[in-house]
Amino acid sequence: MKIGIFFCLKVWNMNAKIAIQGIKGSFHHQVAQEYYYQNVEVDECLSFEELIDSLMSGKSDQAVMAIENSIAGPIIPNYALIDKNNLHIIGEHYLDIHQNFMALKGQKIEDILEVHSHPMALLQCMEFLKKYPNIKLVEDKDTAETARRIHQNQLKGIAAIASKTASEMYDLVILAPEIQTINNNMTRFVIINKADNFVSKNEINRASIKFELDHKRGSLAAVLNVMSDCKLNLTKIQSLPKIETPWKYSFFVDVTFEKYEDYAKAKALLTIMAEYFKVLGEYKNTKP
Amino acid sequence: MKIGIFFCLKVWNMNAKIAIQGIKGSFHHQVAQEYYYQNVEVDECLSFEELIDSLMSGKSDQAVMAIENSIAGPIIPNYALIDKNNLHIIGEHYLDIHQNFMALKGQKIEDILEVHSHPMALLQCMEFLKKYPNIKLVEDKDTAETARRIHQNQLKGIAAIASKTASEMYDLVILAPEIQTINNNMTRFVIINKADNFVSKNEINRASIKFELDHKRGSLAAVLNVMSDCKLNLTKIQSLPKIETPWKYSFFVDVTFEKYEDYAKAKALLTIMAEYFKVLGEYKNTKP
Numbered sequence: 324m325k326i327g328i329f330f331c332l333k334v335w336n337m338n339a340k341i342a343i344q345g346i347k348g349s350f351h352h353q354v355a356q357e358y359y360y361q362n363v364e365v366d367e368c369l370s371f372e373e374l375i376d377s378l379m380s381g382k383s384d385q386a387v388m389a390i391e392n393s394i395a396g397p398i399i400p401n402y403a404l405i406d407k408n409n410l411h412i413i414g415e416h417y418l419d420i421h422q423n424f425m426a427l428k429g430q431k432i433e434d435i436l437e438v439h440s441h442p443m444a445l446l447q448c449m450e451f452l453k454k455y456p457n458i459k460l461v462e463d464k465d466t467a468e469t470a471r472r473i474h475q476n477q478l479k480g481i482a483a484i485a486s487k488t489a490s491e492m493y494d495l496v497i498l499a500p501e502i503q504t505i506n507n508n509m510t511r512f513v514i515i516n517k518a519d520n521f522v523s524k525n526e527i528n529r530a531s532i533k534f535e536l537d538h539k540r541g542s543l544a545a546v547l548n549v550m551s552d553c554k555l556n557l558t559k560i561q562s563l564p565k566i567e568t569p570w571k572y573s574f575f576v577d578v579t580f581e582k583y584e585d586y587a588k589a590k591a592l593l594t595i596m597a598e599y600f601k602v603l604g605e606y607k608n609t610k611p
Numbered sequence: 612m613k614i615g616i617f618f619c620l621k622v623w624n625m626n627a628k629i630a631i632q633g634i635k636g637s638f639h640h641q642v643a644q645e646y647y648y649q650n651v652e653v654d655e656c657l658s659f660e661e662l663i664d665s666l667m668s669g670k671s672d673q674a675v676m677a678i679e680n681s682i683a684g685p686i687i688p689n690y691a692l693i694d695k696n697n698l699h700i701i702g703e704h705y706l707d708i709h710q711n712f713m714a715l716k717g718q719k720i721e722d723i724l725e726v727h728s729h730p731m732a733l734l735q736c737m738e739f740l741k742k743y744p745n746i747k748l749v750e751d752k753d754t755a756e757t758a759r760r761i762h763q764n765q766l767k768g769i770a771a772i773a774s775k776t777a778s779e780m781y782d783l784v785i786l787a788p789e790i791q792t793i794n795n796n797m798t799r800f801v802i803i804n805k806a807d808n809f810v811s812k813n814e815i816n817r818a819s820i821k822f823e824l825d826h827k828r829g830s831l832a833a834v835l836n837v838m839s840d841c842k843l844n845l846t847k848i849q850s851l852p853k854i855e856t857p858w859k860y861s862f863f864v865d866v867t868f869e870k871y872e873d874y875a876k877a878k879a880l881l882t883i884m885a886e887y888f889k890v891l892g893e894y895k896n897t898k899p
Contacts, residue, residue: 541839551829561849
């Protein structure tokens with residue numbers, strides 16, 4: 324069924340444009356290539372806000388968005404962006420992240436004065452970077468964009484942390500490969516869409532939901548009891564502050580299940596129990 | 612009792628040094644001044660890792676660390692830093708964040724080409740910044756440090772987003788005051804210490820705990836039921852990935868309570884129920 328839907332998108336609109344965060348050679352680009360197809364047309368966005376604007380304005384048809392990393396945790400503002408714009412998660416894709424330390428050809432690691440990369444990438448490589456206390460860390464918008472800038476401006480003394488693909492694409496030499504602190508560095512990306520009519524009920528076994536509860540003690544426990552009774556497995560939970568109401572919380576929860584009917588029953592109960600209940604997406608679980 | 616302990620720290624060691632993230636004029640500096648005293652000596656750290664190093668190495672005696680913002684949510688890597696280094700939360704402090712758009716004297720808003728600030732500050736002012744699409748957003752390490760750099764290098768065309776104090780300290784003019792999107796923009800800071808012997812049991816009514824559960828369905832609900840039975844109020848919950856074990860989760864939970872005995876009972880039960888249980892801190896709730 325997945326193939327069917329996937330096929331539809333490709334056949335109906337071979338010119339579909341996919342918004343990605345970053346430029347070609349970025350991890351988002353790699354996910355778009357793996358989820359859709361190798362030559363998928365992408366709209367390169369230099370922030371997640373830009374990515375949402377691209378989707379909302381119709382400049383792109385769908386978007387690929389990092390949502391959670393196995394080391395750094397959830398990318399919380401992205402949940403808020405999906406929620407605020409009433410977008411729908413229609414799929415997910417997992418990518419094993421390999422980070423590499425790269426610079427202009429001819430440069431040695433001793434020549435490097437600064438390393439520029441996305442804060443998340445710097446965080447993922449902290450143990451490696453601690454070995455070089457003289458190299459200044461500079462936060463940047465995108466991993467691949469830094470690689471491209473080093474190439475375009477022939478910047479000496481500056482290194483990028485990015486994918487192997489980026490080093491090939493922008494003609495840089497890898498001075499240290501695989502510098503991520505933890506080897507199991509997996510990032511979960513979601514595929515987002517303006518409408519929710521992209522996924523068939525038959526293949527849905529995962530959902531992302533949001534709810535708000537009154538402040539009675541035990542109200543969250545009661546909701547989780549219902550989920551458990553309905554045979555839902557909780558794969559993530561986080562309380563997030565309610566904008567405009569300091570220190571009131573919403574809950575963002577991911578669940579997996581075997582039968583859609585079980586989930587539908589839980590949904591019906593939660594709609595009654597919670598002060599507010601919303602589905603952010605129902606899709607196929609592809610956790611490796 | 613709070614005053615007693617507070618007093619002890621001041622009397623025993625008037626030269627106590629407090630690690631802050633950022634430089635003088637930063638929000639962390641303001642918190643240190645409000646929590647300790649106006650002229651408290653600070654160690655200016657340009658990253659949270661540096662702040663932890665300052666504390667671990669004994670360069671500073673305690674540290675002030677932002678942990679949660681009412682708009683952007685928890686600063687998740689900071690939980691991991693406290694946990695990994697077995698540090699203790701011994702207090703908390705809330706600060707209402709006011710952001711201001713500032714530049715060199717004589718500059719007008721039309722002259723500004725780039726605005727530099729901490730990613731969190733940029734995020735908090737996104738609605739204002741969207742009104743000026745031609746101003747490039749540049750992520751920087753610290754709000755006050757950018758203000759200082761603009762002053763020191765007399766940088767024209769560049770604005771900072773920082774506190775009113777920073778504009779006064781570094782002789783900049785505020786071109787747009789109070790540019791935070793949401794007026795209720797509160798940040799919660801924690802006071803961290805190497806030992807946990809700083810807080811008297813009599814004043815403890817809040818705790819930050821961490822636990823891991825087996826993957827049986829309903830195990831989180833069971834734990835929350837126990838907490839509710841022990842009259843604990845849950846003020847925050849988040850699942851975080853277990854480093855080195857992709858997609859296995861720990862739970863970071865904050866609770867408040869009236870009687871320490873109730874909390875002690877819950878602790879005893881959780882120690883038995885959870886696969887792993889740890890207290891990150893027991894301290895006084897100061898939520899305004």
